[in-house]
Amino acid sequence: MQSSSDQMLAIVRESQKAAAELAQISGVKRRNGVLALAKAVENSFDEILEANTLDLEISREMAIAEPIVDWLKLTPERLEMTVAILNQLSKSADPTRRLINAPHQIEPSQTYCQLIPLGTIALIYEAFPELAAIAAGMCLKTGNSLITRGCNAASNSNQTIAAILKKALATTDLPLSSIEAISPDLGISVQELVTQDRYLNLVIPYGRPSLVKQVAEKATTAVLKTAIGNCYLYWSLSGSPELTRHMIVDSHDSEPDAVNAIEKVLIHKDTKPSVLQSLFNNLQQHGFELRGDEALTERFPEFLKSIKSQEWRRPYLAKILAFRYVDSLSQAVFWINRYSSGHADCIVTESYQESRQFVQGVDSALVYINTSPKFSRNPEGSEAVFLGMSNQKGYRPGLISVETFTTIKQVVQG
Numbered sequence: 001m002q003s004s005s006d007q008m009l010a011i012v013r014e015s016q017k018a019a020a021e022l023a024q025i026s027g028v029k030r031r032n033g034v035l036a037l038a039k040a041v042e043n044s045f046d047e048i049l050e051a052n053t054l055d056l057e058i059s060r061e062m063a064i065a066e067p068i069v070d071w072l073k074l075t076p077e078r079l080e081m082t083v084a085i086l087n088q089l090s091k092s093a094d095p096t097r098r099l100i101n102a103p104h105q106i107e108p109s110q111t112y113c114q115l116i117p118l119g120t121i122a123l124i125y126e127a128f129p130e131l132a133a134i135a136a137g138m139c140l141k142t143g144n145s146l147i148t149r150g151c152n153a154a155s156n157s158n159q160t161i162a163a164i165l166k167k168a169l170a171t172t173d174l175p176l177s178s179i180e181a182i183s184p185d186l187g188i189s190v191q192e193l194v195t196q197d198r199y200l201n202l203v204i205p206y207g208r209p210s211l212v213k214q215v216a217e218k219a220t221t222a223v224l225k226t227a228i229g230n231c232y233l234y235w236s237l238s239g240s241p242e243l244t245r246h247m248i249v250d251s252h253d254s255e256p257d258a259v260n261a262i263e264k265v266l267i268h269k270d271t272k273p274s275v276l277q278s279l280f281n282n283l284q285q286h287g288f289e290l291r292g293d294e295a296l297t298e299r300f301p302e303f304l305k306s307i308k309s310q311e312w313r314r315p316y317l318a319k320i321l322a323f324r325y326v327d328s329l330s331q332a333v334f335w336i337n338r339y340s341s342g343h344a345d346c347i348v349t350e351s352y353q354e355s356r357q358f359v360q361g362v363d364s365a366l367v368y369i370n371t372s373p374k375f376s377r378n379p380e381g382s383e384a385v386f387l388g389m390s391n392q393k394g395y396r397p398g399l400i401s402v403e404t405f406t407t408i409k410q411v412v413q414g
Contacts (some may be wrong), residue, residue, distance in 0.1 A: 004186055004192070008192055008330050012196045015120045016204070018175035018232055022140070022145060027096065029172070033085070033178075034137045037133060037140070037168050040168035043060075045079050048157065052072070055153060056159050067317040067318065078395070082133050085377055086382065088378055096115050097115075100112065104233070105311050106201045111411065113408045113409065114408070114409050115406040115412060118406060121145070121147070121197075122144050122194065122202070123201075123206065124206070125149075125150055125205075126194070126211050127150075127153060127154050129154045130146045131306065131342070133385070136148075138387060138402050139179075139405060144148055146173075147182060149182045150184075152184045165181075172202055174342055190218070196221070197220040201217060205225065209314075209341075210248065212225050224395060226387075226389060227391040229259055229345040230313070230316075231251070231262050231264045231341065231346065232265070232339070232374060234332040235266065235335075236349035239347075239349045240370075241278065247262060247348065247368075248265065253374060258387065260373035263315060263320065263322065266310065267325055267330065268326065276300065284303065289305075291304055291322040293324045296323050304323065310335070312339040316391075329357055330357075344367075345366075345368070345396075349370070355369045365392075365398040366399065371373070375389065384399075
């Protein structure tokens with residue numbers, strides 16, 4: 001019987017071989033592979049939901065944390081969205097055929113850049129069973145192989161989806177090891193997987209900050225850190241109260257994972273109390289639990305509970321909002337840079353100067369001005385598909401799209 005280490009090595013080696021083959025396979029064949037995944041998932045709703053029901057029953061017995069249970073629970077709507085994303089990927093242009101102007105030219109030759117696959121990608125994810133299918137589609141589209149490692153709480157769902165994807169792959173011209181799933185039953189730890197830098201080119205952790213931190217600290221290969229929640233909004237004195245309310249409520253509507261949910265709101269100290277009272281009342285009617293700093297809590301005790309200092313840095317991952325007074329835009333920018341997750345922060349203002357100052361000052365991957373930061377993996381009216389959001393510096397911050405699964409090759413042609 002093979003040890004867990006031997007099994008893992010066999011998986012990563014085969015996955016690396018598949019990545020090398022995929023890089024040479026035509027975009028048409030890879031597109032057909034993504035379409036096969038879409039059809040397989042679409043024809044397997046009952047099977048997937050049955051496995052998911054079993055996971056939900058087990059998670060309740062194990063007293064799994066509430067956010068994980070919410071992320072774990074699949075619905076026909078979530079599966080329909082997954083199929084829609086895969087179909088959208090199958091229709092979109094092949095990113096690996098895209099040429100980009102080079103930032104410099106080497107005379108007398110012509111220099112240009114081409115997007116190419118990264119190689120082998122590992123997805124370490126907490127619940128969200130459908131993520132395996134979405135990531136598989138994005139990897140096949142870009143000529144990469146994928147290794148998934150889900151959590152114990154979603155074991156039945158993950159294994160069922162993995163088997164469905166494998167069966168679909170067998171009907172295509174793509175290598176069967178293009179998609180590999182490591183079951184927790186194999187005894188392969190996350191650390192064992194993310195230290196295979198000889199075979200892996202990128203690791204993507206998706207889940208709570210504790211998981212992302214664990215993977216980032218242990219991995220010996222490149223990591224694309226994702227982020228969920230703890231987004232900040234600065235409500236300027238000139239900003240619309242109704243727009244502020246809409247942005248907050250709307251940002252929490254991207255179930256099951258409100259990636260860009262506004263959880264902390266910084267309010268200019270001169271905002272009228274009657275306006276704040278109206279906002280708090282409306283938010284409570286929408287089911288939000290409200291917290292505030294000392295000054296706000298003393299003024300509005302009927303709406304706000306006191307917040308602990310460590311909460312400013314921590315995502316709630318629930319319908320909880322915390323409010324704080326600030327003296328100025330500069331103080332708001334300082335506070336956001338110190339405490340936000342740094343992947344999506346917002347401002348409501350009627351001042352162009354304030355909006356530019358906010359954009360220049362806030363150290364976030366994505367900034368929203370007078371518009372809801374609500375996240376969607378397949379935005380309506382757009383051909384884009386996104387896996388999630390990244391808040392890290394350097395490699396591909398912001399929205400995680402198919403281009404994120406590629407790198408650049410520079411070509412100098414004489």
